[in-house]
Amino acid sequence: MLAASGRAAPGHAPAGRFLSLAGAGFDAQVRLGAWAPVWVDVTAPAGGLDGTLRIETAGPAGQAGPIFAVPVRAAPGARLRVFVPAVFHDARSPGTVTLRDGSGTVDTLVLPRLRPADEIVVVLSAEPLGIEAAAARFSGLAVVYVEQEALPAAWQPYQAVRLLVIRDLDERRVTDHQRRAILEWAWSGGRLLAMPSGDDLRHIRGPTLGPVLASAAEGGTGLGRVAVWQHDAAALKERGQPALEQAWQRVLAESTRPAPPGLDATVPQDRGVPPQAHAAIAGVILAYVLAVRAVSRLLAAVRPAGVMAAVLMVGLATAGALRVAALAREATAGVAASSVVEGLPGTSHALLTVAARPSRAQVQGGGVAAEPRLLLRPAVPVRVQILHSERTTVEGDMAGVLFTGAAIVPLPITGTYTATAGGAEIIVVNRTGQGLEPAWIYSAGMAQAIPRVGREARIALDARQWQAPARLGRPGPNPALMAWAFARLEADDILRREQAWLLGWMRDPAFGLRWGSRPEPPLQLVLVPLGAP
């Protein structure tokens, strides 16, 4: 379960017998099609509760959209605040919240109208900070003042947030999940601004912002940017400081960060037939060719027995071909996916991004599962259920539908890059237990292939071996994904600052989805920043 807390809930409308909505979006402000936080207060019935809380969303044209669900367990009469990340497509009638247990639907409430915006500035402040005038200069940018309870318990629902401004923060009312979400969002590219509240600096040094600012001080905020104002914007506004609006404009302009290109175009068309199935099919074909050679001699007599033998052989072979094809289809059933584990500079973590499309050749009993941190969603609003529990599972007719997801995960590979007279030397420590192969080093727009990277590797790079990425041979199992990775390293301002990157393919089931017991995709692309020793 993503997050549930037993604290007392404000319980504002709309409310049912067992459900009341604590908040959807950031004070009802959402970006349609992006992750948004939803907080629901659940009161367990007299018999206790062991069920699921489901947000049944509506598509943009009123059709049924995805269902986002989390499990809920509570003792009789207990009251929980449950967090459910969801993606809305219709602001006017976003959907319904349903509480279900083994006996059926316990309670339902209709979600109120939401306010759509392209981007949101989320402000935690008891006083107005004078940001509105500056924000009005940016198209589609909404400013929302929220209480800390409204902050998401996972980083992905910050997707629509351009800037999080923290001036007032009561640490007693913030959960560890919310703290972790802020830190991970900053690592993944979030923009955060902290400032004192009058002369009160406790929240800046507190357990929420402390780790983020400490990380920033060491240059370790991954793709994010964290800033601290020494002055209180509320006080400046009070004094009518004319420079305040310019300061806000500057911060808002700096906070734009172009979204990285999606992995959609890199997802292979099919999951593909495994090498063992290729070998089995080759064997069947060879046996058939030999059988035809034998029967051809019989048939040459142009006698009924020969013709019967030929007809029988072709009939049996066709039936066999259908069976082999069915087995091969079963082997290809699953998920065609691209998975990238991108080391976040200055942190010991990585951004895991997955794009996956369950194949059309699905077999009965299959299903997509992922680790719980990976929030999955369909790229188009279709009726599937995504349950975020001990692991994320997707149910429903998902054949051919593209799913995307992201998570922050620990990066088990580290390395250093040292320029030498004849080229460079890299040292890599790989704790995945899996080798990286094939692998490359990328630096300043050029790349060169390196041997397999095992548990520890010390590799000398020859200055004459650098090539343009497009000219590298043997690009691994997914050339489109490799091209995506090189383009990303070249285009992103923050990633480009790194001295060098290690790119390699690894087979680690922790960094992908699972189809039944099978990891998908079988190989993942890992990008590791190589800093100075």
Place this chain on the structure above:
Amino acid sequence: MSVINAVARGDLRMRLGTPRGIWTQTVLLAAFGALVLLTLPAEAGAYGLRDAEVLSLLLVAQMLAVTYLASAVASSELGMEGEKGIADLAVSGFSAHEIALGKWQSGALYALYLVAILLPLIVLGATVRGGATATVALAGVPTAALAAAAAVWGAWLGGRVASEFARSAVHWAGLGALFAGTGALPEPLRAASPIRMMQGVIEGPHPAVGVACAVYLAVSFLGVRLIARQVGAMRAQARGA
């Protein structure tokens, strides 16, 4: 087997029973086996072919291969040891009609045989991609009709042109005209294009495919008449000499 006349029986015996005939089938099947393996989606999706493209590729390749082999064997471009050409049969005791009908039968049955032995491989390659078995089976009809017509005209060409080089040149030009030239014809004549016929089969039952098959059947009977006339002319020439 009395429905198959002696000329056709003799041809089929050589095409199916001689080492060269058996190797011809082996090479054909091995080539298609390799094609099927190459079109299987690799685990990391290295091949970008779509399902419909794979089905088209396999069926058009089948049509090309069967038509080529049926006509090349009949015209003696791909000679089978012991198989009698029109010129050899003209000095035999068979009537001109028996010879012409025999050549048509051997061409049609050989084409049907090749389509039949390719069936399991194409079914395998197509159904892995979700293709319908019925479409693969139905595609055998225009393939056999086209190959039978090409075989009759190949047999006629074998009797008409003595020079092996000239015969091969005319044979390849004819195949080029059949597969590429018909595609350049104006509508509705373009329906005779083998590629178009195969598209029609893949997209669903299309009356134009049936019409085109009937046209190729008529063309093969025209070839039968020409062979009979050719045999008659050879015999008249022999008598005159």
